[in-house]
Amino acid sequence: MTQTRKKGTLNAQVARKTLLKASSRRKKVAVLFAVNNGYAPYSGVALASLVEHAGKHEYELIVLYHDLSERNREFLERIVDQFGRESAGSFRLRFMEMPVNLADYDFALGYKSLSVECWYRLFAPSLFPEYDKILWLDADVLVQADVAELYATNMGDNWIAACRWDYGIIGILERERRQKKPKLGPYFTKVLGVKRPKENYVNSGVMLLNLRAMREHGVQEKLLQAAQNSAMLFHDQCAINMVCQEHILYIDSEWNGLVCFNPDNLPLKYRKKALADKKNRKIIHWAGGAKPWQKPDHEGAVEWWDVARRTPYYEQVLYTNICSILRGEMNKKIIEQGNRLTELGKALTDLGTTLTGQPQPNSGCFPAEEVGRYHSGG
Numbered sequence: 001m002t003q004t005r006k007k008g009t010l011n012a013q014v015a016r017k018t019l020l021k022a023s024s025r026r027k028k029v030a031v032l033f034a035v036n037n038g039y040a041p042y043s044g045v046a047l048a049s050l051v052e053h054a055g056k057h058e059y060e061l062i063v064l065y066h067d068l069s070e071r072n073r074e075f076l077e078r079i080v081d082q083f084g085r086e087s088a089g090s091f092r093l094r095f096m097e098m099p100v101n102l103a104d105y106d107f108a109l110g111y112k113s114l115s116v117e118c119w120y121r122l123f124a125p126s127l128f129p130e131y132d133k134i135l136w137l138d139a140d141v142l143v144q145a146d147v148a149e150l151y152a153t154n155m156g157d158n159w160i161a162a163c164r165w166d167y168g169i170i171g172i173l174e175r176e177r178r179q180k181k182p183k184l185g186p187y188f189t190k191v192l193g194v195k196r197p198k199e200n201y202v203n204s205g206v207m208l209l210n211l212r213a214m215r216e217h218g219v220q221e222k223l224l225q226a227a228q229n230s231a232m233l234f235h236d237q238c239a240i241n242m243v244c245q246e247h248i249l250y251i252d253s254e255w256n257g258l259v260c261f262n263p264d265n266l267p268l269k270y271r272k273k274a275l276a277d278k279k280n281r282k283i284i285h286w287a288g289g290a291k292p293w294q295k296p297d298h299e300g301a302v303e304w305w306d307v308a309r310r311t312p313y314y315e316q317v318l319y320t321n322i323c324s325i326l327r328g329e330m331n332k333k334i335i336e337q338g339n340r341l342t343e344l345g346k347a348l349t350d351l352g353t354t355l356t357g358q359p360q361p362n363s364g365c366f367p368a369e370e371v372g373r374y375h376s377g378g
Helices: 040-052 070-084 114-127 146-149 168-177 182-193 213-214 219-227 234-248 269-278 300-310 315-357 370-376
Strands: 014-018 028-035 058-065 089-097 135-137 141-143 160-161 203-209 250-251 283-285
Touching: 028 040, 028 114, 028 146, 028 283, 040 058, 040 070, 040 300, 040 315, 058 070, 058 114, 070 089, 114 135, 114 203, 114 213, 114 219, 114 234, 135 146, 135 300, 146 203, 160 234, 168 182, 168 269, 203 234, 219 234, 234 250, 283 370, 300 315
Parallel strands: 028 058, 028 135, 058 089, 160 250
Antiparallel strands: 014 089, 135 203, 141 283, 160 203
């Protein structure tokens, strides 16, 4: 249940309308984000870029959350208001607290860097019965075109629409092939059952969900069952590929323009496509690896910062990253000092052995990695 509120008040679940040049002929576009306090600034930039490029349509922007402060909710509302003033679209921003307790599910965590919010999209068919379809966007994206065009895709009876050719995955598979040490390839084909993973494994960061078809075929239950399998390496993305592989509508990669960190690792066919994609990206997606807020010289970072500096999160993003850099440099120096102490201790031990002719006890110096871990609180 959602609740409409006046400006300046906050509730656990909020619905807010910003009507701009409303028209009954406009089609509604439903977009879903999952946001937490840590990633709210980056979700805010993604949201701002979407609003800025919106066309003459009505956009239902849904923020699904478990841990999102009042301040972050106010900032996200300010972003929609601010960017919406210059946009052609009309917007309704809705905050919805996640009603499902994930502790009731034994979701398998592959990479710890992925947040629990990634599981939220698996519940979309039952959480949003009022929609026939919904567009999911990760937080680490930048929209550069009107997503209404993607939303208008005729999905037929397909369950999801997503982009094939995940360049990060392709790079790993190619490296394994060259080194003759296949690990990920057999995992995709034997565990997930994905045929020709270089061609058919999809990235779920930008994904159109056919909620009507998913409800009709009980897809949510199938996804939840698969997601609780300990073999899900990339969390829900693997579950989605495993369950939906025969029901995927492949859309052009311009809608999920994955930043390819090292195109030289790709086979020629994919390298050419990755380089061509740079010119036509409608959504930039930094899936895995460094993010634009961490590396201002990263591919696509100029565009990301151009939006970020116009949001109320700009100073927070700067502060967070400066602190992160300082912590990293400090930890690096402490590790270097630890290495020197370890080397000195070894030299003293060797000297004692030489002078006495007897083995000497360890110098007692901390290994460098332990020094760094102690300082970082790990």
